[in-house]
Amino acid sequence: MNRNLYKYILVGLCLVALFSCKHGEGEYHGVTERIEAESKNYHGTPISSEKYLEGLETIEISEDGHTFLIPDRKGQIKSYACTECHSKPLAQMQSKDLKKAHWDIKLNHANSNTMNCVTCHNPDNMDELKSLTGNTIDFNNSYNLCSQCHTKQFEDWKGGAHGKRIGGWAPPRASMTCVNCHNPHKPHFESRWPARFNTEKVKERE
Amino acid sequence: MRRLKVFKSLVKDSLDTITHGSRRYHIWMAVLTFVMLVGMYCYAIQLDQGLSVTGMTDRVSWGLYISNFTFLVGVAAAAVMLVMPTYVLKDIDFKQAVLIGEGLAVSALIMCLAFVVADMGGPSVLWHMLPGIGVFNFPNSMLTWDVLVLNGYLFLNITIPFYILFRHYQGKESKSSVYVPGAILSVFWAVAIHLVTAFLYQGLQARPFWNNALLGPRFLASAFAAGPALIILVLAIIRNCTEFKIQDKTIKKIAMVVTVAAQINLIMLVSELFKEFYAPTHHSESAYYLFFGLHGKDALLPWIWTAIPLNVLATVLLTFHKLRNNFKVLFFCCFILFIAIWIEKGFGLIVPGFIPGPYGKIAEYLPTKIEVGVTLGIWALGAFVFTILAKTAIGIELGKLRYKKK
């Protein structure tokens, strides 16, 4: 009788062991593999972030196989076009007793050996920017100006590793352009106080 | 139909027994009831305001309740140390002790379940955990395993002694063919409840302090030291307070069990300490915190440095036959061993698992008064249940309680 009992117990234990084997889950070895496998037949999603871009003037750019939207710049600059005021050559405007306009701009971008106003602005054509070699660059495409030096950041920006998305994650992609975050005359981020302080955490760790 | 009548009479008789007793007995029960009421009051506060009335935080999210739960699972499992020789190996010495042991297991399990419920954030939705009407995440979650084995063990430990007592109550001998299979099963089961409880912690890769292979075996060793130690103490009290005869031989045999388990436990402790401190890694920080404190935080030091010397002292004393056979020394050893393991397996195991946190942050844990109140209440509940069970069982075993045909 005892022998039978042991048999039952043994069978029972085996069943429990069998039943407790984890199943499923292990389809992929890791998430990278899963991404690779599942994105092979990616058909796109119905989710779109288009409605979050409403009311925002954008222009489409295509660089290096990356096509996306950036905010329109010219519409954002106060009193564009510049030639509305800059009707005369700069030298004349400086000497005359005109109302001061850009007097508070202090250039804090690289050092004065590397950059001054005319590195980017064309004194002869205020409505356009100019490249180092003297070609004109549209204000809307100012990233072309920045990318002359900041090549690494430009690469990252095109891919999406640098800069910030507008709207949402879903296509169409709209990204901020350089000057949306960086003031071109003073491109670094200011230091400031953190947005909040957690007093409960202090208590908890006393 | 007849059985039902006998059962009714048994309930009546046992109610009669447990409501009558010496003055000491009444005081004892009154004190327990009072502590239970205090515990219930504390629990009511906790229910009303949430677990924020406890000392637990997002950092240390399990505390006194789960510590006690872990320890008591061990106590419950220890009943098997008496069951095995009595029922299976037919060692007659343990026969009287075994009913007491099983009663202890039942009350320990009730305490376990009470501690788990006390620790829940939403006790009103606990039905979500019931297999059948809720969703039972079996076999993935070790907690579901624990629910199964604990309740199964509770069932076994209620039915076997009940059967025996029920037969004795009618003046018949219990049939071994009925209870021996159950007893054998409960032997396996006892090991299972403690291993499963260890796996509950051992399976968490997030907590390196628990995630070591020795945790399960160490749980067993310490349980088989602390549980029988408690049984010895209880037997000593019963011997003094009732006419229930428990032979010296029985206690000495249990003492032997305690000694061996305590020795094994000590060896494992040494092995653990060696691993943590000979070649300390990032994962040894919890052990550092426990034994030496970390970054000036040292709330657990008094606890663990009470536990370790007590543990060593008790084990050493028990190792010498001469000392062990002296009952005064034995009871003292059992008492300090019990305390030592309660600290080690409770506070010393659960709390440092959370300290330092996943990102090295240290928030210390100290139970609040309400938490302590609930805990004491549950211990009182356990003692209360045990007293009732033991009093009835002793009454039947002594032949005072017998079914009378009308």
Place this chain on the structure above:
Amino acid sequence: MSSNGKKWFSLNLGAKPKTSGGSCSCGKNSGGCGGNGSHSHESKEPQLTEEEFAAAAINASIGEERTKDGFDQVFDVKMDRRSAFKKLTASLLIGAGAVSTSCSVISGEDSKEKAQIDWEEQFKGNYKLMNDEEKKATVDRLVRSYQLRTGKNISMSSKNAEEDVLFGYAFNISKCQGYMDCVNACVEENNQDRNSQMQYIRIHEMKDGKGFNFDEADDNYYHEVPAEGHFYMGTQCFHCDNPPCVEVCPVQATWREDDGLVVVDYDWCVGCRYCMAACPYDGRRFNWSKPEVPEAEVNKNQHYLGNRMRKKGVMEKCTFCVQRSRAGKNPACVEACPTGARIFGNLLDPESTIRWVLENKKVFRLKEDLGTEPKFWYFMD
């Protein structure tokens, strides 16, 4: 039938203690439901009988294929057993109070409806196992309940995971300046408890030259940032692909959705905190007391699995702002970050920016050796 929430609710004005599951979740028999719906304007007493009549008719016509939610989904338990269980536990769990309010003719209509909703909410099933109609029903109940309690309207979504979407997140360590704007945005978006100052995101201020040394990092700094000689690293729930928290939950109250989000059904959670112990990333938070958010600050754009109001004693965590991300928006932290250190997107879309980051930057994850497969990567310029 369930497209009109208002209509559905007017059905439940009847003060019957028995669940109206029969009328709400019988997706298969539109006839019965339509019949019920037409009674919605009638007075209470007749409605009750009509309703019962309709239920009886449905029973007779489709037999056992009756309502299915909660327990039934799981184990296909018959209605009888379920309602029997409900009746049994009623007095235990809700207390006689709720029953009497839901039965009493004297008490106000609103409180009756409230009790009715509470009742159904108490005994509803696990959201993970609900079908779309049941999800809709519980969401409608919660919206109505909020309206009854505060007089304010919220919108709550039960939008499911979209196909071909797997959310992923990348964090640029060189860009983060430690401003904690993300933390602010997260707390406001997700209605986290203000009293305990619960925060899903932690920003760790680390010393240059010490590597990623979390032990010495400070995640509760308050001084001008970025501090000299320090860099910043944010952590939150990493939405592991192999989440240990999901594994250990005894009641499957937390799970990984098809789009990769690890979510919690706050109403199903029993509060055992096992998941918290199992999480190696400090990603989970517990409501130790009743979470409170000033009425004016409540974000009313909610999702059942996301930022809806929680109760005390349940787990919660970052959901990558499921109410936003499933609608195509970025999580609040991503949108709030002024430095563009946070990148979010669809890992399955080969054209997405997150994929470009993963393929072109040197990315790594925290505690990769644990095999949890987080979907949260770190990289540097």
